[in-house]
Amino acid sequence: MKKALVIVVGAAVLLLVFMFVAGEQPPGQPEASGGGRQLDLSGFDPARVSGLELSGVRRATLQRDGSGWTVADPGSPESRFLADEAMVKGALESLTRVAGAKFVTGEAGRLNEFWLDDARGLKVRILQEGRPPLELVLGKDGAPNGGTYVRKAANADVFEHPTLLGWLWRRRVMDWRDARLVRGAPGDITQLVFRVGDEAPVTVTSNGAPGGWRLAEGTQVPEGFRFSAHVVEQVVRDLLEVEAQDVLAGEAATEAKAALAQAHDTVEARLKNGKSVVLRLSRASESKDTVFVQLEGDARMYEVSAVAASQVRKRLVDFRDLLLLRFALEQVSQVRIQAGDTTVVVAKEAQGWVLIEPQSPPESFRFDASQVEAHLIWLQRLEASRLLDAAVQDVQAGLSPPVASVEVSEEGGAVQTLRLGNAVPDAPAGYQEVYARGSRDGFTYAVEDRARAWLSRGLALFSGP
Structure with a gap:
């Protein structure tokens, strides 16, 4: 009996030794480092937070006001602004991600090294409903684990918080504000x-x-x-x-x-x-x-x-409505593109979109019918950049004959035409424009030259893989 008891006790001792060497801990306990010292924020619940008091390198007071947040300068508490709720929520939730926090040192003389002293530390006092306040000091970003040095205000134990906190917390009153001047939907x-x-x-x-x-x-x-x-x-x-x-x-x-x-x-x-x-x-x-x-x-x-x-x-x-073409996508029966001496025509038949011209495309060309609708949508949304007030002759503008053109025919006979011409000489700095005229009116417009370059691709517009 005594021999069996000795065996059981010995086995238990060996198991404890093994757990110690392997670094295992009883289930449910947070991971410890640095001789068992932990950054324990288990009493912190963002949902219970009713206010924030920031002091030190940044000063601000935030309060939960009904369903939202307000922010003020502690020196002028009567001047409160609406705060950005998403910003406050993100800052609070960042503190909860403490898994993997590592203990660094408990030496008070080294706090300035981590910006956790009074001169450079950000003091954060978090007020919670039904719980005591949580007081932290946030220090320098760039800890070895990619996060931020932090400590509790009550002691000098320094930890590497795994989350980069500086950009979330070191904000001016102005930075916490919901800066929109007009609010609503x-x-x-x-x-x-x-x-x-x-x-x-x-x-x-x-x-x-x-x-x-x-x-x-x-x-x-x-x-x-x-x-x-x-x-x-x-x-x-x-x-x-x-x-x-x-x-x-x-x-x-x-x-x-x-x-x-x-x-x-x-x-x-x-x-x-x-x-x-x-x-x-x-x-x-x-x-x-x-x-x-x-x-x-x-x-x-x-x-x-x-x-x-x-x-x-x-x-x-x-x-001003600057759309150059107007047609019903489902009513389009034919598209004709002219660029120089090249003509491309696609038409909708019973089996779908087919290539009409050129009748003998290159052997390597593969017609992709799905491209037709995509290009029609692009044409529907094509806008001029501006209306041109100065009169210009069609020949001078390159609109008669046009450098490039597209005709969109609808069932019933309606035809929408867009003609693109030469470069506009007085285009705004940084822009390249060409003359354009659609069939919606008789005005001459300027449009970005990418539209002409697009039409000039001709047959390649409908090429498949």
């Missing part, structure tokens, strides 16, 4: 009013349906003007994406206020809840890539990119 906007320069205001209204934007009744338009609801829909999307790059203060705010007190443009969005949002935009300057913006009723001065401002600063001419 496209369907919330029922009317837009554009007041640009000395031109008459332009008002567009929506009936709420897709493509339901229209010019306000009584709007004076040039002869032959075609309005594009699609352009307005894009402006609405652009308006909802305008973000402030900075909230100006001091001399910069004074400069912005002076600029907006002079000639400026406005964009007014009227919402279905009866409210309006009005953006006042300073005039663009070639020497700056930003413009000043102020929301009506808001004393603060903002700065946004000049590109974003140009996307919502629209005149009547900007709403």
Whole structure:
């Protein structure tokens, strides 16, 4: 009996030794490193977080406000801004990914080496409902495991957190903000009013349906003007994406206020809840890539990119429909492409699309019928870059005869034609344009030269693998 007991005890000792050597731990326990010291964040639950207090190298106070978040400078707590909820959520969830965190040192004298001292550390105090606050210090990025050095505020134990935390947490108040100046969904906007320069205001209204934007009744338009609801829909999307790059203060705010007190443009969005949002935009300057913006009723001065401002600063001419062809895809029966001396014709027959011309294509050519519909869709969406005001003779423009052309025939006899000509001499810097004329009207347009290059491919457009 005693001999059996000795054997059992010996076996248990050997098993414990084996587990120690192999580094195994009882199930359910977190992995330990550095003599058993662990970065224990088991009491942290992002869903319970009600507030964040950041101090040290960055200062900000964030609070959960109903279903969303707000952010403020601790020195001006009364001035709160909406925070970017996705940004806050991402930062909180990043802390939970602690699997693989490694202990580095417990020496308080080395904290400055890891940017975990008072001079360079980011102190994060996380308030949780029903639980005590979690207080951390986030240090330098670039730990050997690819993450960030961290420690709990209560001690000097330094760990390598496996996640790169700096870009998620070391943010200014401005960086935490939901920087959008106009918030909502496209369907919330029922009317837009554009007041640009000395031109008459332009008002567009929506009936709420897709493509339901229209010019306000009584709007004076040039002869032959075609309005594009699609352009307005894009402006609405652009308006909802305008973000402030900075909230100006001091001399910069004074400069912005002076600029907006002079000639400026406005964009007014009227919402279905009866409210309006009005953006006042300073005039663009070639020497700056930003413009000043102020929301009506808001004393603060903002700065946004000049590109974003140009996307919502629209005149009547900007709403011109520049589509060069209009046809029903399912009604197309034939396509003819002419480029120089080359003619290519494809037609829809009972068995599908077939090649009519050339009658004797090269032996290596394989006709791919699926390419026809793809190219027709491309033609449907082809837009001119601008309407050309200056009169130009057809021969000079290369439109008679055209350098390249395409005819789209529909069942019933309707034919849409697009002619492309020579290069436009006054194309904007960085662009190459050619003259274009479609059968929708008699105007001459400029279109990017890639359209002519596309048509010039001729038979190769329908070549299969």
